[in-house]
Amino acid sequence: MTFVPFCGYYVFVASLQQRLPENVPGDFFVDSTCIDCDTCSQLAPAIFRDHGDQCSVYHQPDSEAETQLAMMALVACPTGSIGTNERHDAHLGIDAFPMLLEDNVYFCGFTSEDSFGAWSYLIVRPAGEGGNILIDSPRFASQLVKRIEAMGGVNRMLLTHKDDVAAHKLFRDRFNCERLMHADDGASRLGVEHVIRGEEPVQLDDDLLVIPTPGHTRGHVVFLYRNKFLFTGDHLAWSPARRTLTAFRSVSWYSWPEQTRSMEKLLSYRFEWVLPGHGDIHKDDAQTMHDHLARCVSWMKTV
Ligand code: SF4
Numbered sequence: 001m002t003f004v005p006f007c008g009y010y011v012f013v014a015s016l017q018q019r020l021p022e023n024v025p026g027d028f029f030v031d032s033t034c035i036d037c038d039t040c041s042q043l044a045p046a047i048f049r050d051h052g053d054q055c056s057v058y059h060q061p062d063s064e065a066e067t068q069l070a071m072m073a074l075v076a077c078p079t080g081s082i083g084t085n086e087r088h089d090a091h092l093g094i095d096a097f098p099m100l101l102e103d104n105v106y107f108c109g110f111t112s113e114d115s116f117g118a119w120s121y122l123i124v125r126p127a128g129e130g131g132n133i134l135i136d137s138p139r140f141a142s143q144l145v146k147r148i149e150a151m152g153g154v155n156r157m158l159l160t161h162k163d164d165v166a167a168h169k170l171f172r173d174r175f176n177c178e179r180l181m182h183a184d185d186g187a188s189r190l191g192v193e194h195v196i197r198g199e200e201p202v203q204l205d206d207d208l209l210v211i212p213t214p215g216h217t218r219g220h221v222v223f224l225y226r227n228k229f230l231f232t233g234d235h236l237a238w239s240p241a242r243r244t245l246t247a248f249r250s251v252s253w254y255s256w257p258e259q260t261r262s263m264e265k266l267l268s269y270r271f272e273w274v275l276p277g278h279g280d281i282h283k284d285d286a287q288t289m290h291d292h293l294a295r296c297v298s299w300m301k302t303v
Pocket of ligand 1: 033034035036054077079
């Protein structure tokens with residue numbers, strides 16, 4: 001991914017020669033380096049779509065708001081696969097991250113190819129309340145790092161599982177933050193400071209709980225914050241097609257029956273947001289979310 005500065009603007013250098021034929025004509029395009037992580041289609045669904053095993057532009061931005069969303073997707077793309085024919089101010093996308101979701105919880109953007117474009121999140125808290133928490137790892141991009149620093153840095157880094165650790169060591173070195181991860185996903189090998197073991201939930205702060213959820217990987221965990229935000233890694237996500245919560249059978253690397261059992265455990269918790277690494281975010285009232293989760297568990301038992 002290369003930005004070339006020009007008169008205070010930036011030209012995104014993408015491979016026009018590799019422009020996918022599925023793109024509609026016009027300014028924005030996706031090239032053949034796309035790894036189909038779906039970040040762009042989730043972030044800007046009015047512009048990008050998954051046309052099969054890659055994404056492409058199906059509607060060119062025709063307003064300032066849409067142009068900003070397309071630029072945010074361009075910045076968030078892990079592989080620099082989104083390009084433009086025209087010049088745009090890259091700060092339209094860069095300055096939008098971290099992007100506020102609700103309260104003090106942000107989506108970091110700037111996904112990393114090392115985690116296949118997994119989404120990461122930032123909880124912003126005063127130092128007196130324990131400081132900021134980074135959940136899973138974004139790309140270690142200088143623009144993002146500076147913005148996180150201006151928001152108070154990172155005091156703790158929580159890792160849901162081994163696939164989404166990406167630049168964890170660079171963030172650790174930059175912010176001197178403590179990392180947390182489950183032993184069964186190789187936490188010790190990665191040099192993680194706070195290693196979780198077993199299957200019992202661990203209360204980190206009054207309003208922050210670690211819940212082991214083996215299944216996708218053996219040491220997968222989810223994080224419940226304020227009984228409102230559930231950071232689910234690759235355990236649980238929203239399915240826009242089925243309009244309910246879902247899990248990914250084809251990438252349940254450790255054990256689908258275990259993942260089903262782990263999902264059932266989550267029925268005893270209350271939350272309003274599902275914030276995954278891969279798959280769609282969803283927000284609902286706690287009762288409706290519980291109903292969706294119960295439906296997901298029933299479905300998992302049939303697959
Ligand atoms: S964000 Fe980039 S890699 Fe991911 S689907 Fe879109 S174009 Fe492809």
